Each structure stands twice: as C-alpha cells, then as structure tokens.
Amino acid sequence: MGWEVPATFYGPQGVAVDSSGNVYVADAYNNTIRLITSAGVVTTLSGAAGMLGSADGVGIAARFNGPNSIAVASSGNVYVADTGNNTIRLGQTSSALPPSLGITSLTATPNPAGIGQIVQFVAAASLTNTTISWNFGDGSAAGMGATVTHAFAGSGIFTVTIMATNGTQTASTTVSVSVSGPLVGTGTNSSGSIFSDSFIAAYGSIPMLTNAANPDNLAGVKITAKLNFAKPINNDSFVMGGQLSIPDAFVSNGAKLALIFGNFIEVFTLDQQGKAKSGNDQVSVAIKSKKGVVAAQTSKFSFKLNKDSLQAQLAPFGLANQTISKAPVTISAQIVFANALNIASVSEHYSAKQGKTGNTSK
Amino acid sequence: MLLCDETLNVKRHCNSPRSHSTITRNTRWLLSAALFCILHAGALKVHAEDLNITTIAGLAGSAGSTDGTGNSARFDNPSGVAVDGAGNIYVADSSNSTIRKITPTGVVTTLAGDANSDTGATDGVGSTARFNGPMSVAADGTGNVYVADTINNTIRKITSAGVVSTLAGTPGVSGHVDGVGSSALFNQPQGVAVDQSGNVYVADTQNYTIRKIAVTGAVTTIAGTPGVFGYADGTGNAAVFSLTTGVAVDISGNVFVADQSNNVIRMVTPVGNVSTLAGTGDSGSLDGLGGAGHFLWSAGRCGG
Numbered sequence: 158m159g160w161e162v163p164a165t166f167y168g169p170q171g172v173a174v175d176s177s178g179n180v181y182v183a184d185a186y187n188n189t190i191r192l193i194t195s196a197g198v199v200t201t202l203s204g205a206a207g208m209l210g211s212a213d214g215v216g217i218a219a220r221f222n223g224p225n226s227i228a229v230a231s232s233g234n235v236y237v238a239d240t241g242n243n244t245i246r247l248g249q250t251s252s253a254l255p256p257s258l259g260i261t262s263l264t265a266t267p268n269p270a271g272i273g274q275i276v277q278f279v280a281a282a283s284l285t286n287t288t289i290s291w292n293f294g295d296g297s298a299a300g301m302g303a304t305v306t307h308a309f310a311g312s313g314i315f316t317v318t319i320m321a322t323n324g325t326q327t328a329s330t331t332v333s334v335s336v337s338g339p340l341v342g343t344g345t346n347s348s349g350s351i352f353s354d355s356f357i358a359a360y361g362s363i364p365m366l367t368n369a370a371n372p373d374n375l376a377g378v379k380i381t382a383k384l385n386f387a388k389p390i391n392n393d394s395f396v397m398g399g400q401l402s403i404p405d406a407f408v409s410n411g412a413k414l415a416l417i418f419g420n421f422i423e424v425f426t427l428d429q430q431g432k433a434k435s436g437n438d439q440v441s442v443a444i445k446s447k448k449g450v451v452a453a454q455t456s457k458f459s460f461k462l463n464k465d466s467l468q469a470q471l472a473p474f475g476l477a478n479q480t481i482s483k484a485p486v487t488i489s490a491q492i493v494f495a496n497a498l499n500i501a502s503v504s505e506h507y508s509a510k511q512g513k514t515g516n517t518s519k
Numbered sequence: 520m521l522l523c524d525e526t527l528n529v530k531r532h533c534n535s536p537r538s539h540s541t542i543t544r545n546t547r548w549l550l551s552a553a554l555f556c557i558l559h560a561g562a563l564k565v566h567a568e569d570l571n572i573t574t575i576a577g578l579a580g581s582a583g584s585t586d587g588t589g590n591s592a593r594f595d596n597p598s599g600v601a602v603d604g605a606g607n608i609y610v611a612d613s614s615n616s617t618i619r620k621i622t623p624t625g626v627v628t629t630l631a632g633d634a635n636s637d638t639g640a641t642d643g644v645g646s647t648a649r650f651n652g653p654m655s656v657a658a659d660g661t662g663n664v665y666v667a668d669t670i671n672n673t674i675r676k677i678t679s680a681g682v683v684s685t686l687a688g689t690p691g692v693s694g695h696v697d698g699v700g701s702s703a704l705f706n707q708p709q710g711v712a713v714d715q716s717g718n719v720y721v722a723d724t725q726n727y728t729i730r731k732i733a734v735t736g737a738v739t740t741i742a743g744t745p746g747v748f749g750y751a752d753g754t755g756n757a758a759v760f761s762l763t764t765g766v767a768v769d770i771s772g773n774v775f776v777a778d779q780s781n782n783v784i785r786m787v788t789p790v791g792n793v794s795t796l797a798g799t800g801d802s803g804s805l806d807g808l809g810g811a812g813h814f815l816w817s818a819g820r821c822g823g
Binding site: 163164165167168169170171174178180184185187189191194199201202204211213216219222225226227228231234235236237239243244245246247248 | 569570571572573574575576577578579580581582583593594595596597598599600601602604606608610611613621654655710764765766767768769770773775776777778779780782783784796797798799801802803804805806807808809
C-alpha cells in the first residue's frame, strides 16, 4: 500500500475538465465523483466509496451505481451518466443551488386563467428526496407535490411560490398567474368540431354567472318554433329571433356569443359593432330532446347577428326526424354573452308533442 | 485521509528501501504533507464543498428507451454524457444503441438511432442511423456531437441537423492503424472528446492508446503503445496505459485520461508528454494529493 497522502481511485471510467483546469472523475468502482483541483488536490465531491445506490442528496449522502461518464458545463453544473442506475444525474455546488434545487422548469396551465378555472402547476425534473410545497398567493391552503392544481376564486395577478427542501437546504422559485373574469377557452361541440372558444371548456360544470348589472337586457330574444314531427321532411322548423339589445358592455372586440341547444354549443366572436365576425355564421346542430326520443341529427343552422337583431334558424330542409314518440319533446336554447369582464344569458324552452305545435317558456 | 493537525506525527505505512536516503524522503514527505495541509486549508476547502446531486432524467432501477420529461424517460446503461454551451445534455445510451438529448428543461428525446431496431453502422438522419453500443459522446461549440461507437470500432459525428456520418474507423473492423477516415482502425474506443478547434480525441480502449482525429480527418496516435497493457509515464509511444476508458481536453490542449485498470488519471500535454495526474496505481478511495502526491510516490513508491 502507498502512503496515505497520495489519492487513490478505483476503476476511474470517465473524466472531464473545466475551463479552470479542474478535473472531474467518474470513479466508477468507488461509486463516487472525484475532483482533482488545478492545484493537484483530490477530493470526493459526492457519493460514498463502496456504497452503491441511487439516492439524491448532498455530498456523502448521495449514491451512485457504477457512474461511467461525467461532463462539466460552463455554468459549473456537473452531469453524470449513472450507468448502473439508468439515470442522468446533476451535481451543483450549494452556492449554485438556489433558486432551482433541481427544478428545471415550472409551468402553470392555463395562464392567464379565468375565475374558478382549474390551473395545473407542474415542476419538471425528478425531485427525489425533495419535499415540494406550493403557496398559491391567495391565502388558500398549501399544495404538495411536483404537480398540483388550483382554482383561483377572484381576479388578479397571483405570485405562486414553489418551495423545495431536501431536509438541509431550502430553495424556492415563483411563477405569476393572471386571473381575470369570464374568459373562454377551447373545446369541441357535439358534432365534433373544435372551437377556438368554448364556454364549456372555460367554465366546466360551473353554473353560468349572471351579470347583475344587466340581467334583463337579453329579454328581447324570442324563440318561436314549430316541431310537429308529422312529416319528417320540410315541416319542422326551429326559429329563434327577435329584437336583441346587446348590452353595451358586450359591444367590444373579443366579446363572445354562445348559442346553446341542449348539449350543443356554438361560440361566435363578436366584432366591435356587435356583429359576428365573418366566416362563422354556419354551424352544424345536433338536437337531442329533453323528453321522448329524437335521434341525434344534424342540420345546418343559419345565424345572423347585428347589433340589434338576431335571426337564427335551421336550414329549410329541417330535421330528418324518424323516431319521435308521443311524449312531449322539449328543446332548450340558451344565449350567452361574455367578454373578459361580464357575462349575461337568456334561455328559452320549446315543448311540443307529435303532430302539434307547442309552446315556449322561459 | 490525512489530518493536518497530525502532520508532524504522521507515519508512512511502508518502509521498503529505495535508493533515496531516509532523510531525503522524510524531508520531501513532510514538505509534501505541509503543502497538502496548506491546500486543504485553502483551495481544498472551497472546492470540497459537496455537490448536491439530483436525478434529472430516468428512473433508477428502470431500464427502457422511452422519451419524455425527467423521470418519465428511460435509459438503458447510459455510459456517456456531454453538455454543450447551451446547456443541452447528450447521452450515449449504450444498450439502446441510441444517442439521447436532454434539454435544459429536462425533456429527453432520441437524437439519433432507433432503440427498437437492430444495431448497425448505417449513416443517415436521426432515427435512420444505427449505432452499436456507443459508450461516449462529446459536444463541440457549433452543435456537433461526436460519438465513440464502441462496438462498431468507429467514431461518428452528428450535426445539429441530426445527420450522422462516420468520422473515422471502419465498422466491424478492429485494429490499430493511423490514417485518414475509414482507413484508420480502432479497437472498441470508449471515450471521445473534442477541443475548441474541432480536433477529436479518442480513448482507444482495447488498443491502450490515445488517438487524435485532426479536423482534416487524419488519425494519429498521440500517446500509448498499441497492444501493450501496462503503466509507464513518458513521451508518445514510450508511455504505456491500461484500459483507457475516458478522455477530456482542456482549453490548452492538455488531454486527460481515465486510465481505468491502473486506477489513475493521466495527463497528455500537446507535445505528447504523459504524466500521472493523480492516483497511485493502487485501488482505493483516499482523498489527498494528486500530482504532488504522485511526485512523492514515483520517487519512492513502497510495496512495489
């Protein structure tokens, strides 16, 4: 055996050198990471000789399994191919630790978000042996884990803080989430079309909000309908129209109008004159009855919206109904206006029996 | 490890007689020990700040080839790792015979090769290329990745566009021949490095040598004696290595070698002078002096 002072290695497999001349060694059989300083001093940076494992940790607390290769970045980060563990490890000096502590990315989706909308937070990277907690910045209870969800109850810009600790060190980083009033997102209608905006996606099952300031401004909307189903072709109609006084609050670029028939929803983006933007006034409609049986069917639905009037009706060929029963059929229609701040809606129901014209109700 | 407050009382663990006088050796020993303590109290303390280790990709104990983020990705015997100036990490995923890339945010993709296909030596783009047990990668400053394609006995190059070519060596033919491109031969090279000028250095493992591939593609032997396994410092082919498994190059052109079976780290200067940077030759895990320690050791290594 040699003198104690000279350093020894055991099957060193990999070597790297930084810009200062420090040499890093993947000391494979020792399961350690060694450093030879430019001054010629050898130390053990991480791992414990003779101790095999996969634990993350600081210095001697970490474990490796036959590390074959090592690389050092200009940032000082050290990367290890931990061959026997089938993993890639990152080594950082404690001075380089904050604020990430291994958190290589932090995402909030969606952001910006609507009130009540579920936002998912994901901290990317493996955080073995690290405890993660979240402060959502709105006074709510903390979240735990690398992936959490949270719905903000009010609008504002919230600073969400992720705290990571491995027992001896604590670090944190933040992400800002902008939360505003009614917003729309993306979704799919009942005929399978993908919309760039969908109230269902934006609100989920949350009940529609009512803009208390203008609750009655949509009262001019009338639904008139005739559904007798006696002769399936050409005789059925469903017309919705009347004077529609669009509240001034919604006459702004980016406001949305949604037409909702049962489980069908179609969303239109309004322009600054309160008109539907071109190209989206033809939609496919699938109507399912509330009672009785009306087979799911589709028909072109024409739609014209001006600032003061709304005309919407099924295309002339109507519904190709084949299987109506004698029970009353009710079709519900709902119109929703929304922009970033306000939302208002009105709904009508039409109920009819086979062979007879029915009535509308609120 | 040596403790500094024991410096003056420390005893050597060997007394094998050598040509040096005891006085000389003791004097050098004490000077060296004192030097170690100075370093230990100064630079060593700074550098000895332990690394905090985290797992950024893969799951311990779970082999596979899945691309994904962080611990959803899988590797199979990743044997080589490199990092480029943008913080992208490259992995020689040996048993998958693929080259993987990890972005700074932890997203793992397969840069070249196909884990679900047979191994091979085909050049091509991305997943159309084939490798055979690649054990080392290196990244230069312009987005190129170099691969020690170990079982193929070749050195491969992957451009930033994913185009894989064979830089040197002939697939399936082992040997030790200097030459240009495919006329050069290697024997299961396990280490690769690239300097700032684009010169590639190869730890030609089973030849026990260090090779250099100039930008022109010309392959030369810069240190070691082909086919001779052993240990000797010296210049060029007067130096002898054991299994050379890892190689790195600094900004001055010095090449560092993991001389695996000798349990030492060697250094090759640009003119081919080979010295032992650290390690005594004995297997062990002692921290202590590297070059200075070796100076002592080489003058009077005990125990044969």
